[in-house]
Amino acid sequence: MKKSFYALLALAGLATNPALAQDAESLFQNKACAACHATDVQLVGPAFTDVAKEYSDQDDAVGILVDSIMNGSTGKWGQLPMPPNNVTEEEATALAEWVLEQG
Template sequence: MADAEALAKAKGCFACHDVNAKKVGPAFKDVANKYAGKPDAVANLSERIKKGGVGEWGNVPMPPQNVTDEEAKKLAEWVLSLK
């Protein structure tokens, strides 16, 4: 999954997120915990990455990200793998 972390760095995810600590957005591990065990987690998180959103983690919006469907899925799977 090191390639997915490299993708996250290349796409600028770490500007607003950290693996362990809240920054502008939630920590990736917090996202993983929130979605843990949900059968549609990858699809939901992939869509949120692609389309952005606001309200689930507070009032700061996450803008839509410039990623392909495949990249969004890879990023979602990586985030969900974090414990």
């Protein structure tokens, strides 16, 4: 419940800052994401098309991805952990929404 609340707050921030939402691909390129991920092929981590397919039917997909982006995750896509990323909640939300659009 708390994560959903924070995700909604972040979405409200994107509504007031559409440039951030439109710039998610630049965030992907400029943050550590591109070191392990690509949009359509698996590198170290899963392809974003696969992530989008996996989470597209979940009600809190954005919140789930925001949590993984900000806090890291272990065991969701294999043995290698995803480390936490140095992003704001607004940036993580923009990235999560962009990833989900890749499916």
